[in-house]
Amino acid sequence: MVRKSLVAGNWKMNGTRQSSAELVSLIREAAPFRCDTVVFPPAIYIEHVSGLLNSTSVLIGAQNVNSNDHGAHTGEISPTMIKELGCSYCLVGHSERRMVYGESSKNIAAKFGALITHQITPILCIGETIEQRKAGQTEQVVEDQLSAILEAFVPGDLSLAVIAYEPIWAIGTGETASPSVAGEVHGFIREMIRERDYDLAEGMRILYGGSVNPDNAAALMAETDIDGALVGGASLKASDFIEICNVTGRN
Ligand code: 13P
Numbered sequence: 001m002v003r004k005s006l007v008a009g010n011w012k013m014n015g016t017r018q019s020s021a022e023l024v025s026l027i028r029e030a031a032p033f034r035c036d037t038v039v040f041p042p043a044i045y046i047e048h049v050s051g052l053l054n055s056t057s058v059l060i061g062a063q064n065v066n067s068n069d070h071g072a073h074t075g076e077i078s079p080t081m082i083k084e085l086g087c088s089y090c091l092v093g094h095s096e097r098r099m100v101y102g103e104s105s106k107n108i109a110a111k112f113g114a115l116i117t118h119q120i121t122p123i124l125c126i127g128e129t130i131e132q133r134k135a136g137q138t139e140q141v142v143e144d145q146l147s148a149i150l151e152a153f154v155p156g157d158l159s160l161a162v163i164a165y166e167p168i169w170a171i172g173t174g175e176t177a178s179p180s181v182a183g184e185v186h187g188f189i190r191e192m193i194r195e196r197d198y199d200l201a202e203g204m205r206i207l208y209g210g211s212v213n214p215d216n217a218a219a220l221m222a223e224t225d226i227d228g229a230l231v232g233g234a235s236l237k238a239s240d241f242i243e244i245c246n247v248t249g250r251n
């Protein structure tokens with residue numbers, strides 16, 4: 001099965017209303033790309049950016065969501081709210097949320113379920129720390145993070161999702177996993193999904209994230225089991241992001 005590649009730009013907590021508009025207008029001019037493309041601005045700018053992307057092929061996503069639909073959750077944003085602003089994707093389980101904001105596998109599964117209910121595509125992020133890699137625990141860590149989701153949902157629900165393998169030691173460090181190191185973990189992830197359901201595994205897009213840039217993107221994307229990129233720092237620079245989209249052209 002041919003999986004359409006996907007490039008996702010996670011802006012994290014960066015930019016201003018003005019710089020977001022400038023960035024997105026350059027991306028808009030360069031679109032459409034051969035890959036699917038989605039940007040994740042800070043929540044406060046989603047509505048503005050969403051308006052600027054209206055009637056283009058570039059989609060919009062949220063970086064975080066609460067698993068509840070409404071209620072006494074000060075500071076939180078619901079799936080209905082992000083959907084109303086035009087989000088068709090949402091990140092879940094990003095290592096910054098797991099490690100800095102203490103999100104557990106249980107929280108992550110609840111958010112994942114809420115997104116599925118609202119037909120918003122979850123991008124489930126998984127990956128190991130440098131200590132875990134050095135201790136030979138990469139597969140175990142990835143397996144634990146992934147099985148918490150694979151066991152909690154039926155294949156029909158899981159088929160809406162995207163997985164992102166983001167080794168934590170490669171995030172924001174300039175140190176990228178080599179194509180073969182990343183490709184090996186992606187193959188392991190796909191095999192785990194295959195054990196759950198063959199068709200689900202064939203259709204599942206597995207993105208690589210961690211210091212992706214225009215110089216390393218093409219080699220990473222050439223790996224059979226790498227179906228796109230989740231880009232942090234380089235997604236803030238229009239020319240870099242556009243170039244990554246241009247070299248990620250499998251369709
Ligand atoms: P960098 O591309 O800046 O390493 O960030 C990766 C990331 O965390 C995307 O979610």
